[in-house]
Amino acid sequence: MTTHQTNAHQTGTTPQTGTAHTGGAHTGTTHQNDASMGELVSRLSEEMSHLVRGEFELARLELTEKAKHTGRGAGAFGAAGLVALYGVGVLIATAILALALVLDAWLAALLVGVVLLAIAGIMAMVGKKEVSEGAPMKPERATENIKRDVEAVKQHGRPDDHTARRTP
Template sequence: MTVTRPVVENERVGALVSQVTSDVSRLVRDELQLAKAELKDKGKEAGLGIGLFGGAGTVALYGLGALIAAAICGLAVVLPAWLAALIVAVLLFAVAAVAALLGKKHVSQATPPVPQRAVEGVHEDLEALKGHQPEGKITA
């Protein structure tokens, strides 16, 4: 009996090591998938913000054109034409300001371009492998 017992225990240890290796491999793959998904979401958010910045620049350019037209009309005619162009220019700059603020908001939501949830998950997994319970986490 004493001869078969170490063999059985070695088989159990071998199975446990195999299971841990498999679990760690699956865990790493899952964390990489999470990181890829998170970076994809942040890329979309940054793209939207950059597009809004581009739109803001375009509208500001139109505002500059209207402002130039206002100056020309102001020199040519005393009041009505340039006043109208000036009002249009102010409105265009207001639209540009709103678009720029929205663009800034979207770009700031996409930064830093690090998959934070995935990194936190890896840290928690490492702590769990070490046998520590992460702070504030309750396991079932």
Template sequence: MTHAAHDRDGPADARTVSELVGTASEQLSRLVRDEIRLATLEMQEKGKRIGKGAGLAGAGTVLALYGVGALVAAAIIGLAEPLPAWAAALIVGVVLLVVAGILALAGKKNVQSATPPLPEAAVHGVQEDVATIKERSRRQ
């Protein structure tokens, strides 16, 4: 039996360097694809949170504008009419501003939870993979 025939028929440990490089290349390619897939999913999730936060902040801003409008109307009515008319507008304006503040804080919290817009789990996975590869290469 020739040496080449023994390599093909022998145990898995007797694989050639080119076979080992090919296997490592396949595994690395699969690993990179999986990490890219994970990063994509993570970025989609963060994008959704940013969108929700921006929507809440926008709603808060619109309500704040209505609140300012109501306060302006209250000032005008207060100068032109007796107390009950402007007091009612003032109360509505304050309530709108309080609701706007709550929505703006909720939006800010959502945006902050989605930043930085990096795929943190994927980055951590790649760092672990690199550390594992370095460790295994030192053993050999």
């Protein structure tokens, strides 16, 4: 026997709770069971309310922290885009200067400008096609499902969820 078990055995207490036992069946009653049902429900309601408020506060703090990180990340992306834009400008100037070694400078600049405008035109056409495929901006399938559910409720008194039994 351990020292704790020996002490419990000698004093007639259980090792987990330190409460006295008489050797008969343990009734399991504690001082908390003395509270009325109304008090217990009231206490439960208060604690649940406190728990929910705490969870909302935790969620707010988490979202605030995530928003700060997102804002800093967006700023870093914006700065990276600006630096990349300057880098593209330098590369364009380099292409013009390289072509100017074999062509007149004005012709090299014109050629690079035409190529860039052609690339921009192709990108614009692809973008227009993608946007037109996404239009109109409404959830068509969800709209149809809602219309069907409304019609089912009008006819049968409940939505048609493919599992509901129809009334005769």
